[in-house]
Amino acid sequence: MRYDGRETGEELRQLKITRDFIKYPQGSVLIEMGDTKVICTAMIEDKVPQFLKGSGSGWVSAQYAMLPAANATRKQRDIDRLKLDGRSAEIQRLIGRSLRAAVDLKALGERTVWIDCDVIQADGGTRVTSINGGFIALYDAVGTLISEGALRRDPIKNFVGAVSLGIVDDEILADLCYHEDSRAQVDMNVVLTSAGEFVEVQTTGEGRAIRRDEMSKLLELAEGSVRQIIGIEKEVLGYRK
Amino acid sequence: MRYDGRETGEELRQLKITRDFIKYPQGSVLIEMGDTKVICTAMIEDKVPQFLKGSGSGWVSAQYAMLPAANATRKQRDIDRLKLDGRSAEIQRLIGRSLRAAVDLKALGERTVWIDCDVIQADGGTRVTSINGGFIALYDAVGTLISEGALRRDPIKNFVGAVSLGIVDDEILADLCYHEDSRAQVDMNVVLTSAGEFVEVQTTGEGRAIRRDEMSKLLELAEGSVRQIIGIEKEVLGYRK
């Protein structure tokens, strides 16, 4: 029996996605994975970073932040320390890479999709929840472009879904809540496509190193978990493909 | 007939307050004034700024920010410009002063209540909505201290409520939505106590200057509007006094 009442290591928390949560951006969701809640928005800008100018290619850029009250202890805003939190820097690079893997950037054209992920309540797994919510927002924003006739073909190449996993008390668990995460010996975040291929694998054995057989089990569990998550994503979106 | 369908200049938009919106802070609300939506949280810290150390007095400190997608055009995060937005600096000072006017800081003891106001959707009046939401969060946070037996007496001296007003096409309006606000000749924000006394008046006639008789009408309209708002606040809180 897990801390929050789940009965198996494989069981995921309830995933709830509310689309069109904010009225201005082309895509926006409130995504909830258990008690973790993130507002993800996607806004389209008609220009690209310097290195892509004139290339015909678009870009997907992600930012990640937490409200000060999203955790048990108040987190000082980055602007008060004049520094982007190192952890946030790491996470938003992960989100950006993961979502770009879902998009044919050529088909997007010279546009940037800005994905903003703001965690309003954190209970473990905020980065993977941001990827899942960011994907829906991105999908909707691209859908707006399609329905406006601005794109010749759909730039979404495949769905992506993400899950966190870990080893706690030598047991492999999926979708850790904060209480489990804070005691985890091993921490893993995995992003997969709808074809079941790996986009990102980030594993940290800061507590203890990971045996090869555990690694295989973790990856296998990730595959199954993300299959479920992408299933829910497709359902929520009434999948257009 | 007003832009969003209201029929008179006095009519306020619907005010909706959802308490306990975030699970960690001692007080938290989602406050909605029409389409303006702000998450306001109150967290208590057991220390005070340098200038109050050893004074026996507490403090209320406010911060105000906007999600990048809260407006029609994406707003770059402060940390990306390494500067707190000047408008945010001005607003959070206003929120702080307004809420401190509601509290007997001696009765609070040497504690800081951190009020964080994060606008998730902006449609005019974000600063007054933050004050109203911040007050509820503050009230609930102080309530937690009281129920824990940490305070000898209730430090809430009086309710505060806030409203925005303006002159648009030479007509006086209460609670401007963004469309009205962007065309206003005169802009006013007023904070009052439950005793009907003024805490803050901020008027700007950048479009055109304000005649004395208009000033009187604006202040009168503010009194009536805030009376309604404080009425709703009391109802929502099941007023403990």
Place this chain on the structure above:
Amino acid sequence: MRYDGRETGEELRQLKITRDFIKYPQGSVLIEMGDTKVICTAMIEDKVPQFLKGSGSGWVSAQYAMLPAANATRKQRDIDRLKLDGRSAEIQRLIGRSLRAAVDLKALGERTVWIDCDVIQADGGTRVTSINGGFIALYDAVGTLISEGALRRDPIKNFVGAVSLGIVDDEILADLCYHEDSRAQVDMNVVLTSAGEFVEVQTTGEGRAIRRDEMSKLLELAEGSVRQIIGIEKEVLGYRK
């Protein structure tokens, strides 16, 4: 009898304006209101902020700072904390709005007038003294443009004048010195035009809230005080209109 020897609440301190205080800017004054001394300069730049490019309109932008030794306790420079002081941010926005209310920005053409207000000695009322001094500097800078034949018509729409007021020991006072200001229950800053209309009203009842009748008396006192101040401004300038 007031702290600095003034005999009534209405009495203003001596206002002294020295024009052409610095040789480079198109307009510059040393303004002294009692012991409060501010250097105000106006420099014209032949470009405008991004949002005005191509609009044909000009802009007036203000900055406010204090020398470290302007107060009894040395104030660390902003650059040493890497943050613009929140109070300065608030004040310079007030100065900018107040001075823009004096100018027909269309008539100014695509130019920015930079108003720099540097307090060299602070004894209460630095923000209103900055507005008064900034107006004279602005007037002189615009005068330079006129005499150079660069403008078709005078962009100065009206004079503006500003005064601080407060309630100290339940008594209403105009033009508070620092000693009075530090004990004030209520603090007000008012900017009016030469037509006696209100440009800015900023009132704070952080010490105690303000009754409606007090509000009226404060506004009335402000009207009279600013009338005197604008009188002195006109005299100093040998009013060109």
Place this chain on the structure above:
Amino acid sequence: MRYDGRETGEELRQLKITRDFIKYPQGSVLIEMGDTKVICTAMIEDKVPQFLKGSGSGWVSAQYAMLPAANATRKQRDIDRLKLDGRSAEIQRLIGRSLRAAVDLKALGERTVWIDCDVIQADGGTRVTSINGGFIALYDAVGTLISEGALRRDPIKNFVGAVSLGIVDDEILADLCYHEDSRAQVDMNVVLTSAGEFVEVQTTGEGRAIRRDEMSKLLELAEGSVRQIIGIEKEVLGYRK
């Protein structure tokens, strides 16, 4: 045949480690992996971060930077942009986690070992080369503490070694040089212990997603490569255990 003349995908570039490269720090190396050159230093400070004070535990903190001329295009210094490069932030967190996995922090006592990795010439694999060089510097710094009698037992739990891998033109390669790296479809960095267990796995399929069988081959190749690297580390150190 690979770009730099290596004959197989498994072949590593020459690894050269010069100990005691800088005279002040307790540990320091110049590490060269082909043309990638990094100065890694380890300095011991007799205090720990706030969250460890009084815990009896020590800490290992890493920083990563590049000289402006380490790449073909000059890289502006972080201080000129006033921002830590996001990539550097990500990398130094990886180095810190990897090296902490080599140390029994309790046995280290309340000390911080500062690992500074400064890339003086970059030709692919700078992060893994930093981990390998940082480990040697850390080992030597800890050795100084041991020889001074400051530690009761050796806090080094195990060796760590790191390697980069990738898929280029659908071929799996170990230890990519810059030319290979810039064309890689898949990018992986793996850190293992001397016991052959995984400390960190970071895989990115930004170019294309990774099949499960490729993932297995990559991990297997990582195991073999790091075994060689740790072999060289032990030789260089005349392994004290």
Place this chain on the structure above:
Amino acid sequence: MRYDGRETGEELRQLKITRDFIKYPQGSVLIEMGDTKVICTAMIEDKVPQFLKGSGSGWVSAQYAMLPAANATRKQRDIDRLKLDGRSAEIQRLIGRSLRAAVDLKALGERTVWIDCDVIQADGGTRVTSINGGFIALYDAVGTLISEGALRRDPIKNFVGAVSLGIVDDEILADLCYHEDSRAQVDMNVVLTSAGEFVEVQTTGEGRAIRRDEMSKLLELAEGSVRQIIGIEKEVLGYRK
């Protein structure tokens, strides 16, 4: 005949020193060297930098800045660029070293004297004028301590005076105005004690290098010029020694 009417290369501009220019600091002057005008203040703080704590020694710390309108072109404030101007950094280090050379830091006791030099109008020689003005402010601040009985002996060891020199059109000139300075091939700033010994010599031959015989003539001219300046300083102060 020089640009500003002086008849010889040795002739100095008029030096005017107004003491007690600002009412709060223990020492303050407005110093004018021709059209160069600097406000120099000295404030005493009862603590010292970290490296002097417990040493019994005091410190003199200097800061240098310019008002935006002090030059023909408006200078953006440091805080707007978030960087201390490199030239200011260099100058304030020079001022600090020069003034510390005038003080027996042991006799000062564990106090810091903060010297703030704010250039309100620049016409060449602002750094040496700051040193001269800073010395008077320092002397007066120390005099306050002496008259309060806070010091057992006078910490002023000797007077210091400073002058700028240069080579313009191959002619050696003292006390360059801006017009001369902007065309100088060689630029020199020299600080001497009242005993005629050198405290600082800063020479730059960026336009052309300096022959040994020119160097001797420059140093000789510096000696004579500073002798005059220290003469004026003594007169202004009614020299207490």
Place this chain on the structure above:
Amino acid sequence: MRYDGRETGEELRQLKITRDFIKYPQGSVLIEMGDTKVICTAMIEDKVPQFLKGSGSGWVSAQYAMLPAANATRKQRDIDRLKLDGRSAEIQRLIGRSLRAAVDLKALGERTVWIDCDVIQADGGTRVTSINGGFIALYDAVGTLISEGALRRDPIKNFVGAVSLGIVDDEILADLCYHEDSRAQVDMNVVLTSAGEFVEVQTTGEGRAIRRDEMSKLLELAEGSVRQIIGIEKEVLGYRK
């Protein structure tokens, strides 16, 4: 007998210059002056600062930094304090001016040569060692332009060389090591051309002031020392002129 075994005050430490130390920049050296070691690189950029655009003139811009472990006590990186170290600011301005004195900027054309000096081990004299190493890197970078046929004439006007000197225990010494430097009463840095003319003289008598006869001896010793250093520079370069 000096601290590091040198027998006379005139004796210089061994000067060792390794060219082509980094493969990417057009010029790069590892320069060692005794135990002081600096990596100096020169990279050419085909644009110039704003104030030179369209002038036909080039620029030489220098940056100076220290690795955290270059001294006995770890030095926090500038980016962690968000401020360029004041001492670094001063030094890099000195390096820039010194190297520009070696170059005919018109002959360089509209290019910037970026000189980066990164001290990897500091044992006194890092700024003069940076100038000497920077000159070699600059010479080589310019040589690359010449050999590519990009320049019509050699922009190197003359060699420059630099040395540090000081007065320790009333004795005049050349090329102080850290141990001597930390006890010096007087500190001097001198840059000369191959024609024996002075480019920069920076003397500080913070410990005690300098007599005129000492000043002459210091300058004379500087001339002889730099003559030796330029001799070595010419030898290392197989002087092309």
